[in-house]
Amino acid sequence: MKSTVLKIISYLALAGTIIPSLLVFFGYMDLQVNKNIMVISMVIWFLTAPFWINKKEEEAIE
Amino acid sequence: MKKKGIVAQLDSVNEFEREPIPKSKLKGLKSFIGMYAGEHTAGTEFVIGPLFVAHGVTAFDLIVGLLVGNLLAVLSWGFLCAPIAVKARMTMYFQLEKICGTSLVKVYNVVNGVMFCFLAGSMIAVSATAVGIPFGLPMPSLSDMLPNSFGWIVTVFAVGALTTVVAMFGYQQVSRFANVAAPWMILIFFAAAIAVLPELGVNSISDFWAVANEKIWTGIPLQGQSRFTIWHVIFFAWFANMAMHIGMSDLSIFRYAKKWQYGFSSATGMYLGHYFAWLASGILYALFLQQSNNSAEFAPGVVAFNAAGIAGAVCVIIAGWTTANPTIYRAGLALQTLVPTWKTWKVTLITGLVTTLAACFPALVMKLLDFVAIYGFLLMPMGAVIFIDFYVLKRFGLSDFYAEKAGLKLNWAAASAWIITLIIGLAMNQLMGIEVFFLGLPGWFIASAIYIIVSKLYQSKTYSEIVVP
Numbered sequence: 001m002k003s004t005v006l007k008i009i010s011y012l013a014l015a016g017t018i019i020p021s022l023l024v025f026f027g028y029m030d031l032q033v034n035k036n037i038m039v040i041s042m043v044i045w046f047l048t049a050p051f052w053i054n055k056k057e058e059e060a061i062e
Numbered sequence: 063m064k065k066k067g068i069v070a071q072l073d074s075v076n077e078f079e080r081e082p083i084p085k086s087k088l089k090g091l092k093s094f095i096g097m098y099a100g101e102h103t104a105g106t107e108f109v110i111g112p113l114f115v116a117h118g119v120t121a122f123d124l125i126v127g128l129l130v131g132n133l134l135a136v137l138s139w140g141f142l143c144a145p146i147a148v149k150a151r152m153t154m155y156f157q158l159e160k161i162c163g164t165s166l167v168k169v170y171n172v173v174n175g176v177m178f179c180f181l182a183g184s185m186i187a188v189s190a191t192a193v194g195i196p197f198g199l200p201m202p203s204l205s206d207m208l209p210n211s212f213g214w215i216v217t218v219f220a221v222g223a224l225t226t227v228v229a230m231f232g233y234q235q236v237s238r239f240a241n242v243a244a245p246w247m248i249l250i251f252f253a254a255a256i257a258v259l260p261e262l263g264v265n266s267i268s269d270f271w272a273v274a275n276e277k278i279w280t281g282i283p284l285q286g287q288s289r290f291t292i293w294h295v296i297f298f299a300w301f302a303n304m305a306m307h308i309g310m311s312d313l314s315i316f317r318y319a320k321k322w323q324y325g326f327s328s329a330t331g332m333y334l335g336h337y338f339a340w341l342a343s344g345i346l347y348a349l350f351l352q353q354s355n356n357s358a359e360f361a362p363g364v365v366a367f368n369a370a371g372i373a374g375a376v377c378v379i380i381a382g383w384t385t386a387n388p389t390i391y392r393a394g395l396a397l398q399t400l401v402p403t404w405k406t407w408k409v410t411l412i413t414g415l416v417t418t419l420a421a422c423f424p425a426l427v428m429k430l431l432d433f434v435a436i437y438g439f440l441l442m443p444m445g446a447v448i449f450i451d452f453y454v455l456k457r458f459g460l461s462d463f464y465a466e467k468a469g470l471k472l473n474w475a476a477a478s479a480w481i482i483t484l485i486i487g488l489a490m491n492q493l494m495g496i497e498v499f500f501l502g503l504p505g506w507f508i509a510s511a512i513y514i515i516v517s518k519l520y521q522s523k524t525y526s527e528i529v530v531p
Contacts, residue, residue: 014249017373021253025260034257035371038250042373045246054238 003052010048016041082151089318094327100240102331105188105382108362111343118283121274123292131299132332138307144325147316154313162476163465171396177437178393182386183420189382190217192363192375201361202424218421226414229390230407250377254370255342258349278348301502304438309445435498443483443509447476475520479513
């Protein structure tokens, strides 16, 4: 359950990395706002992804 | 007490350098996908993409050339390297020792280890261009070969120390970090490039091709740079990792693979990293050139920061780091054959120091395309020797693993293949004017032919004396 929540948050962070750039490209967002969202997304990704991204591999090794 | 704990932990890192990998330690496909995607979406991508722009490649030549060259690279991993790796399950260095003998392997490993150190050094230097931004570090320019400030050296040493410490804990830690960082890094490359397209004049998808030709890959090299054609792009993309696929260095990686088909997992690295990331970083550099009035400054960290802010700069740092880690690890494995009794972490520590010293020289970044090509060509002949030894020698009635079976410290057939190929390559370069990017293909056939011919002569003299009791 915890892992699923973390996964969803991580994927949202990835979406926060790419979607604002598309909005900038289509003229719906300012480049500076995009840069700020990218930083926030980065922090969220690195706070959440390590808890689930290697988990299957660890279980297989155990 | 704590210190003892760390040393014990480091000592317990067993990478099976001199024994086949046990079945229980084999890794799944996901591990390789993450490893390759992470390793090839790396700090050097922030250099290579811009250098293609600097060398005046046209948009068509780059897009088609990379498609073809990267396909050839994936096929080289899939059909040449991985099948041998899963059958033998040995490091490249241990396998080479059985073929060439300890003396030749020691020479080869020094060359190999030093090349890996230089390569990892360029990645650390790339990271340093991002780390130095908040400190107002003066950045190197395209013509810089030596360190341009004390601050640069301090920054490089800070990045190098951190990279080395992680590499000391072995492949497992490297793979785990690469797995976490890879998806985010790849998206940063894409996102940054997409977001800056309007600044270059691309306001809809239909604008892209015209702007690509007029403002990004214009076909006109920057001052002092040679012009690249589609052939440069194809052969560079194919041979950018020549030491690893055709040169067989990645036997050390794929020996952990459950199936030989995992060799094709390299496609993640080639097409995400060496295709889209090179295109993306070229776009970012074109914007930097436009905004800076064709400045000679060449700092990937600054380029990424301009386009994607702090996230871009952090991406350059992490991208450099995740590539430098496995490269230092590989260099450590190479140099460990000189001192097999040393623990891996001790060798890696020394390797990291050499790497960091090399990273202080911006020449490694500015001449990266040439260096990568030379490094691949230098190591490639031994890959040909391994391939021929594994598949071909027995068909000629010759013995494989000859040095081991004959108890030789130096197999002259392998030594001849290596040395003569390099001499012929040098002659082709100096006398015939063939650029280093194009030497790898004929070089492989030359090395293979020399190894077979000299083995035939050499083994007929010594084989009966040694093998027949």
